Amino acid sequence: MELDPRTLDPYPFLTGIVTPRPIAWVTSVSPAGVVNLAPYSFFNVFGDNPALVVFSPNLKPDGTKKDTLLNVEASGEFVVNASVARLAAAVNLTAKVLPHDESEVPLAGLTLLPGVRVKVPRVAEAPAHLECVVREIKPYGTHPGAPTLVIGEVVWMHIDDAALTNGLPDPHKLQTLGRMGGTFWCDTSRGLFEQARPT
Numbered sequence: 001m002e003l004d005p006r007t008l009d010p011y012p013f014l015t016g017i018v019t020p021r022p023i024a025w026v027t028s029v030s031p032a033g034v035v036n037l038a039p040y041s042f043f044n045v046f047g048d049n050p051a052l053v054v055f056s057p058n059l060k061p062d063g064t065k066k067d068t069l070l071n072v073e074a075s076g077e078f079v080v081n082a083s084v085a086r087l088a089a090a091v092n093l094t095a096k097v098l099p100h101d102e103s104e105v106p107l108a109g110l111t112l113l114p115g116v117r118v119k120v121p122r123v124a125e126a127p128a129h130l131e132c133v134v135r136e137i138k139p140y141g142t143h144p145g146a147p148t149l150v151i152g153e154v155v156w157m158h159i160d161d162a163a164l165t166n167g168l169p170d171p172h173k174l175q176t177l178g179r180m181g182g183t184f185w186c187d188t189s190r191g192l193f194e195q196a197r198p199t
């Protein structure tokens with residue numbers, strides 16, 4: 001099959017082919033102090049000097065900005081919490097659309113720890129955290145679904161000693177999650193599994 005991404009909806013193909021995608025589980029804080037938490041799989045690390053991560057909160061179907069984008073624009077800070085197998089249900093639950101003044105943290109039964117270099121807290125239950133300051137925000141349009149690249153520099157890292165072997169991250173212990181196409185996810189310790197988006 002040959003496909004021109006401009007003549008059909010390329011989303012299921014792009015998200016089915018570019019797999020597995022790491023999942024940034026992003027905490028951010030609103031100007032009123034509400035802690036937001038949401039998963040983003042349009043995400044990766046792009047360098048180590050400076051240590052750069054990028055994720056894309058795409059515009060909502062009505063063309064407005066997601067809470068995470070509003071918060072990082074206002075505060076210039078965010079934290080990427082590690083998405084791991086034992087937290088798969090909680091990661092998915094935090095994709096639920098809540099009003100801007102409501103936090104996903106209690107909804108998912110999670111607790112917070114303070115950041116060291118940023119004012120944004122991190123998810124205590126996650127085994128690793130990247131504290132980030134925004135370097136650049138690049139919008140690609142104002143239409144529904146338009147990507148907006150949030151480029152952040154990692155200014156502090158935390159990782160549980162229990163996830164290390166010889167002082168380095170051990171994939172057997174960390175058990176990170178990946179996002180596949182459709183309702184499929186991948187658990188690096190047991191392969192594919194399915195989770196539908198929360199309604």
Ligand SMILES: Cc1cc2nc3c(=O)[nH]c(=O)nc-3n(C[C@H](O)[C@H](O)[C@H](O)COP(=O)(O)O)c2cc1C
Binds near residue numbers: 092094
């Ligand atoms: C695993 C997973 C990955 C997701 N990745 C993205 C993404 O890369 N970009 C995006 O705009 N939405 C993504 N979403 C949807 C957002 O998490 C969802 O729209 C959420 O409500 C945004 O929350 P916020 O408005 O609090 O930022 C993803 C959802 C899940 C479950």
